Amino acid sequence: MLKVLQNIAKHVSLTKEEEALFLSKTETKQFKAKTILLSAGEVATCTYFVNSGILRSFNINDNIIEHVLHFACEGWWIGDMYSYISEKPGNLFIEVLEDAEVVIITKENQQQLYQEIPKLERFFRILAENSLVSHQERLMDNLSLTAEERFEKFCSKYPTLIQKVPQKHIASYIGVTPEFFSKMKARLLKK
């Protein structure tokens, strides 16, 4: 079965007809690494589900410094929620880090789906709640843990990502500079 449907089935169960309806309102596309799916300043009109590959969302501060908000690999959803719900230009970029296949839902179609399959309202509620919890945890971690502890937590939480994405992006996600990250890593290897 398709990965999106499997993902939805984790929280709500759709009939075959509903699944077909859902799929008819989505589009699946392939993207090469380095493709930008969304740029800061644009209004986010879509939500993305990753079938394969890796994406990241990030913003750019003072036109110089990038901050990674989120990585998304197989089975994850990603988007710019702020821009999506406010329909205002957002601050996030969404970029393909590793060749990816992505399921795309436009906001328009998502709204229609909410009318036609109210169960999806529940699904996306649960998705938002879970995402909220992990953002809360990350926020508290940033307030109370050292960079080293945050890195360890990252490693145990996303073991596959460490080998696959440039470490400067992991540094950014953790909240340190690439230089400090490199030093910290060397220190950890000595132990």
Next chain:
Amino acid sequence: MLKVLQNIAKHVSLTKEEEALFLSKTETKQFKAKTILLSAGEVATCTYFVNSGILRSFNINDNIIEHVLHFACEGWWIGDMYSYISEKPGNLFIEVLEDAEVVIITKENQQQLYQEIPKLERFFRILAENSLVSHQERLMDNLSLTAEERFEKFCSKYPTLIQKVPQKHIASYIGVTPEFFSKMKARLLKK
């Protein structure tokens, strides 16, 4: 009209019967300042809506240092989402900072309400999405702004809170020690 109902009406419209049903599944209580509504280690079984007064949620690190996750005053919802959805013991305390009147919904009742009034599923989806957006913004702010900038942002976002809650809690929310916060405030006043 009651504040909770007004709050719900911002996103979905209920009939009189639905409103009555909703209210029948809630309980409104008064609490004195310093009351602890939820302690770390407990399973959160309720969500709270603040009619009046001020609450805060926080965790305690290494049994010493408190970190404020959230303030909630009139018209805000508060709870321990992690514990609430996982039904595991949580890390958060919820405390009354200023005598408060609080509308309480148990998880059990909330689940029933989802069945009986599917529109509430949408309401709480929107609530979670909005909360997610503000947590994302705060996370990025913690990564990219200085303490001073975060404080200024806090002031413009929650102007009423500054006079009302002990500044050590604001320091904690911002992510600095009370001592540094005091120094920073003195510096800002000189300008």
Next chain:
DNA sequence: AAGGGCACTTAATGTAGGTTAAGAAATTAT
């Protein structure tokens, strides 16, 4: 295979914010 960028490392130096400690001011309790 050579050249040009990225990504990573290392090291010197700088700074935002933490820690410790002690006293002053403001609340709260008696």
Next chain:
DNA sequence: ATAATTTCTTAACCTACATTAAGTGCCCTT
């Protein structure tokens, strides 16, 4: 009112992490 606690301030000193800068390795592209 007075004592007791909590909150806030100030100041000296400390550290985790940032900045700058230079050098190394390595994937791309042609």
